[in-house]
Amino acid sequence: VVMTQSPATLSVSPGERATVSCRASQSISSNLAWYQQKPGQAPRLLIYGASTRATAIPTRFSGSGSGTEFTLTISSLQSEDFAVYYCQHSASWPATFGQGTKVEI
Amino acid sequence: EVQLLGSGGGLEQPGGSLRLSCAASGFTLSSFAMTWVRQAPGKGLECISTIGAGVSGTLYADSVKGRFTISRDISKSTLFLQMNTLRAEDTAIYYCAKGHSSGWFLFDYWGQGMLVTVSS
Numbered sequence: 001v002v003m004t005q006s007p008a009t010l011s012v013s014p015g016e017r018a019t020v021s022c023r024a025s026q027s028i029s030s031n032l033a034w035y036q037q038k039p040g041q042a043p044r045l046l047i048y049g050a051s052t053r054a055t056a057i058p059t060r061f062s063g064s065g066s067g068t069e070f071t072l073t074i075s076s077l078q079s080e081d082f083a084v085y086y087c088q089h090s091a092s093w094p095a096t097f098g099q100g101t102k103v104e105i
Numbered sequence: 106e107v108q109l110l111g112s113g114g115g116l117e118q119p120g121g122s123l124r125l126s127c128a129a130s131g132f133t134l135s136s137f138a139m140t141w142v143r144q145a146p147g148k149g150l151e152c153i154s155t156i157g158a159g160v161s162g163t164l165y166a167d168s169v170k171g172r173f174t175i176s177r178d179i180s181k182s183t184l185f186l187q188m189n190t191l192r193a194e195d196t197a198i199y200y201c202a203k204g205h206s207s208g209w210f211l212f213d214y215w216g217q218g219m220l221v222t223v224s225s
Binding site for chain 1: 208215
C-alpha cells in the first residue's frame with residue numbers, strides 16, 4: 001500500500017487551523033495512524049484507528065476518514081506543534097508511511 | 106514507565122556487520138510485537154522488521170530480507186537486530202518501537218534512535 005501525503009509543506013501561523021491529507025493506494029478501512037516527529041526526536045503516536053487519540057494527546061489533534069482518504073486536523077496550532085507529520089497504514093506488513101508533511105511557521 | 110534504550114550503532118564498512126540492541130523496561134517484552142523502523146538522512150520512515158508477540162514469527166522488508174535478523178532475549182528484556190552484508194543504502198537512524206495493544210504495526214513507544222553509517 002502506497003501512502004501519499006499532501007501538502008509536502010504547510011505554512012501556518014500560531015492559533016490557525018492546519019489540515020494534512022493522506023491517501024492510500026487501496027482501501028485500508030480505518031487502519032490509519034498519524035505520528036508527529038520533531039527534529040532530533042523519535043516519532044510520537046498521535047492518532048490511530050483513523051480517529052482515536054493516543055494517550056495524553058491534546059484534543060486539538062483530530063483525525064478523520066476511512067477507506068483511502070484521511071485527514072489530520074490541528075484546530076489551533078501551538079508553538080510546540082511545528083513538526084513533521086506522517087501517516088501510516090497499520091493493517092498489514094509492510095506498514096508503510098507517507099512521505100511526511102512539514103508544518104512550519 | 107515504558108522505556109526503550111537502544112545501543113550498538115556506529116560506522117561500518119560495506120559488507121560488514123553490526124548488531125543493534127534495544128533494552129526494554131516497564132512492560133513484558135514477550136507480550137507485544139516489536140519493530141525496527143529506520144530513517145535515512147533527511148528521509149521518511151521505513152519499517153524493516155517485526156517480531157510478533159509470544160511465539161509469533163518474524164517479518165522483514167524486501168530491502169533487508171536475507172541480510173538482517175530480528176530476535177529477542179526475554180530473560181534480558183532486550184530486542185536485537187543483527188545486520189549483515191551492510192550496504193551504503195542501509196545508512197540511517199534505526200529506531201526500535203513497541204507495538205500497541207490494538208495492533209502489531211501501531212507504535213506507541215519508540216527508542217531514542219541509533220545512527221548506523223555504512224561507508225568505506
